[in-house]
Amino acid sequence: MRLLIVEDDPLLGDALATGLRQLGNVVDWFRDGHQANSALSSAPYDAVVLDLGLPGTDGMVWLERWRSREQTVPVLILTARDGVAQRIAGLDAGADDYLVKPITIDELAARLRAMVRRSAGRAQSVWQHGELEYDPATKLVRWRGATVDLTGLEMTLLEALLKHPQRVLSKTHLQQMIYDWGGGDPSSNSLEVHVHHLRRKIDPAIVRTVRGVGYALGSGEATA
Ligand code: CA
Numbered sequence: 001m002r003l004l005i006v007e008d009d010p011l012l013g014d015a016l017a018t019g020l021r022q023l024g025n026v027v028d029w030f031r032d033g034h035q036a037n038s039a040l041s042s043a044p045y046d047a048v049v050l051d052l053g054l055p056g057t058d059g060m061v062w063l064e065r066w067r068s069r070e071q072t073v074p075v076l077i078l079t080a081r082d083g084v085a086q087r088i089a090g091l092d093a094g095a096d097d098y099l100v101k102p103i104t105i106d107e108l109a110a111r112l113r114a115m116v117r118r119s120a121g122r123a124q125s126v127w128q129h130g131e132l133e134y135d136p137a138t139k140l141v142r143w144r145g146a147t148v149d150l151t152g153l154e155m156t157l158l159e160a161l162l163k164h165p166q167r168v169l170s171k172t173h174l175q176q177m178i179y180d181w182g183g184g185d186p187s188s189n190s191l192e193v194h195v196h197h198l199r200r201k202i203d204p205a206i207v208r209t210v211r212g213v214g215y216a217l218g219s220g221e222a223t224a
Contacts, residue, residue: 130220
C-alpha cells in the first residue's frame, strides 16, 4: 500500500513511517497539512493517516476540504482527542476510522488493511484472482497453491494491479504506487524489470502489456 501520514510530532511521525515501511508499505510522511494536501493532489494513495492537532490548519479542516472536493481516499484519524463527540465529528466529516493515541503499529496496520479492503469492495481478507491468492496481512502470495517468493517492490506492484483487476494502469501510476516521494527514477526501466520478474515467478500471462498505455492484470489462469 502507498500511505500518506500527516503527523507533526517528529518522534511519532518517524515511528509510524518506519514501522509501516517495515511492514512492506510505501510511506510518505509530512509534518504539515499543506504539504500533505499537495501530495494528495498529485499522487495516488491507498490511505491517509491524519493527525488532528496540526500546526496552522487543523486536521478536521483538511479532511472537510478533501471530502468537499470529492477526494475519496480512505482516511484514518489518529489523534489524542478521545472524546465521544470528537470521534463522532471525525467520522461524520468523512473519516473512515478513528483511533486514539497511543496505538501499536500492528493495530494501525490492521485497521489500514481493513479500510483499504472495504474501499476496494472486498470483504475477504485474502484476495483471490483466478489461480492467484494474495494475503495483504502476511504478504503471502500463492500461485496454483504454491508459495511465490517476491521482493517487496514486486509485491507492491502486484498489489497495485490486484486492486484494479479490470483497469489498465499507466506506467506513471504504477511507478507512483511503488516508489515514495522523490524515490525511483521515472526515466529508468525498473518498472519493466519488476513486471518481467512477476511474469517469470508467477506466470507469463499474469501481467498484460497494453501498448502505449501501461499494464493490466492478466486472467489469473495458467498459460498452458
Ligand atoms: Ca499533533
